[in-house]
Amino acid sequence: MSNVCLVGGAPFSPVDRGYPPRWETPPVAQVIEIDDPADPRLDDFRDLSTADRRPDRPGGRGLVIAEGVVVVERLLASPYPVRSLLGVRRRVEALGELPAPAYVTSAEVMAEVVGFHLNRGVLAAADRAPQPPVERLARHARRLAVLEGVGDHENLGALFRNAAALGVDGVILGPGCSDPLYRRSVRVSMGHVLRVPFATAPSWPGTLGMLRDEGFRVAALTPRAGAANLADAGLRGERVAVLLGSEGPGLTEEAIQAADLAVRIPMSPGVDSLNVATAAAVAFYALL
Amino acid sequence: MSNVCLVGGAPFSPVDRGYPPRWETPPVAQVIEIDDPADPRLDDFRDLSTADRRPDRPGGRGLVIAEGVVVVERLLASPYPVRSLLGVRRRVEALGELPAPAYVTSAEVMAEVVGFHLNRGVLAAADRAPQPPVERLARHARRLAVLEGVGDHENLGALFRNAAALGVDGVILGPGCSDPLYRRSVRVSMGHVLRVPFATAPSWPGTLGMLRDEGFRVAALTPRAGAANLADAGLRGERVAVLLGSEGPGLTEEAIQAADLAVRIPMSPGVDSLNVATAAAVAFYALL
Structure with a gap:
């Protein structure tokens, strides 16, 4: 069962402010309930300990993963293009407006997806961005x-x-x-x-x-x-x-x-x- | 099988130099090979993660456990009365003269005794000592x-x-x-x-x-x-x-x-x- 809630509509657009490139705050966000840990939309967060060792993941050397409200907030304010979020409802709602789909589930399903118990309650995944010379x-x-x-x-x-x-x-x-x-x-x-x-x-x-x-x-x-x-x-x-x-x-x-x-x-x-x-x-x- | 090698003979004796009490370097040391992980002489090092949560151990709030050559050397130089050591032969021999029995075994037996893999190769256990006012x-x-x-x-x-x-x-x-x-x-x-x-x-x-x-x-x-x-x-x-x-x-x-x-x-x-x-x-x- 998944419950889609569309909050906005326009796609990301890059804005050239030097290195790393910055992105306009996009007016899109979806909060999507998921209760099947096998749902492929959660793949960015799957088996994180193993994924850390897999340089073949999107982004070349792996995704950028932020754990916990404070770090996720810093990722949201950063130049790294956020792909998706995963968390329990209370933590996701604490983040305010979001630039990417947020998958909401239980702590138990989160633990099953990432492969270990997280007591921080929310994760975000982003692509890497070019570094300056x-x-x-x-x-x-x-x-x-x-x-x-x-x-x-x-x-x-x-x-x-x-x-x-x-x-x-x-x-x-x-x-x-x-x-x-x-x-x-x-x-x-x-x-x-x-x-x-x-x-x-x-x-x-x-x-x-x-x-x-x-x-x-x-x-x-x-x-x-x-x-x-x-x-x-x-x-x-x-x-x-x-x-x-x-x-x-x-x-x-x-x-x-x-x-x-x-x-x-x-x-x-x-x-x-x-x-x-x-x-x-x-x-x-x-x-x- | 255990192979006892007696290096010295006199017991510890406390010397009053204030707080915490210091102990004379005792001239006793035994290097003892052990290959049975169930040997009760290794009990100070058994299931360390669990033992850390057991205030009923000798020393009231638990033993003082030192891990690795550098930290074990600092324990040996400290006022805390060392009870015993456990390590692979190479690490134990690097320590020089010892004030307490040293049990020598394989890395595998060490891991089985302490309950997790140690890559530091040597441990020492000591009793607590009174702290100063x-x-x-x-x-x-x-x-x-x-x-x-x-x-x-x-x-x-x-x-x-x-x-x-x-x-x-x-x-x-x-x-x-x-x-x-x-x-x-x-x-x-x-x-x-x-x-x-x-x-x-x-x-x-x-x-x-x-x-x-x-x-x-x-x-x-x-x-x-x-x-x-x-x-x-x-x-x-x-x-x-x-x-x-x-x-x-x-x-x-x-x-x-x-x-x-x-x-x-x-x-x-x-x-x-x-x-x-x-x-x-x-x-x-x-x-x-």
Whole structure:
């Protein structure tokens, strides 16, 4: 049984406001009750843990999936074209006007479709959108985070959340970084990966030279002795790109050499390091 | 089949160096091969996910469980009396001299005993130890973190890790905080909950008044308008207690009123908040 309720009528239309492309808020939305978990209209949300590992899904590397009211709201406000929503009625109704069909069902049917229990009550699926080239992202930014080897999805998501909170205009992904639009990164970022623009470095460490040419001071965060204390780096007010490596191995020597300076967070003896997203937050606060 | 290898001979003996009590490094250690997952000597490690919910275990609120070489090493260096270890031979041998019996087995038997797959290869179990009274912890500290309502085990663990890295001498747990010695907190803290002393506030918000009497400036971290910018709070060099609330509800009004001042991290518009452990790291960096 499905109950169709047509709220509006016109199709999506893209509006060129640069990268990523934005879409006019479309006046279409349907709220559709579904109680058959096998209904093919729910395929975007089917077996999510498995789908995350399937690059053959629509969107090339997988759909963008948002979980929970807060993150779904950020997806709705983002440039990513929303395909559909799935949720319990109370959560879907809390979202207000919708740009795509919303499938309403029970928590039990949701769990059966996605393959695990969700206590967030609403999901949305969107297609990916083109990312800006690094040059374009850099031209309009004063503060950048540049990542090398940040392969952990949760750390990457947390880093975007901290970047959004602490005034970073964009994130550049060097080699070894994972996909910020992977479902777990989206969730841990509280949806801020959908809001903070990011770009992939076309060369490494060549991109760091390009940022310097563009007027950025590139500051490599590293615990090594000889790095300047963050508080004394004197970078406030400048255009700064903070270069961050993964926990454990840290930045490569060639990345550190390609930076303008190395900075460190003063730490207690006997403590290896902070989590990379936490170290990033301290550096964003101190430098930006 | 079990193969006993006696390395030493004398029993533990407690040495009174204050709170928590310390133990002399005992010269006893046995490395014992076990290949029967039902062996009762492995009971400290049995069904860990379930055991975490069983306050009737030895130690009153459960044992202290350390997972992985780094965290086990911190447990071995801590005041908590180690009862036994369980691991694959390679990991156990990496630990050097041991104060308690170490049971060596295969990864498969370990998984069967603990109830899930561990990729860290070694575990240790210890009894709890008495915590200091707040007065004693405060008397010897210059920098404290005071928590209200931090109920999430992972946030609590991360907060201890950040406290250890950024020079906090102790943590005071107000109402609504979870147990720092819960297995997941120990793991996320990288073992630093075993290193940074903590105490439970005997009254609330009365303990904040006690800290002020003891010479601390109590700074409440809150996003509310009217709070001073962290950078302008002028607390460097003073004895400071940073008061932190949970994400979401934040600090109670009575806790904020009982503090000397309210401080905030300047944040971008449209971003709700930082994770509590991350906000704590920024505040520790800025204030301490």
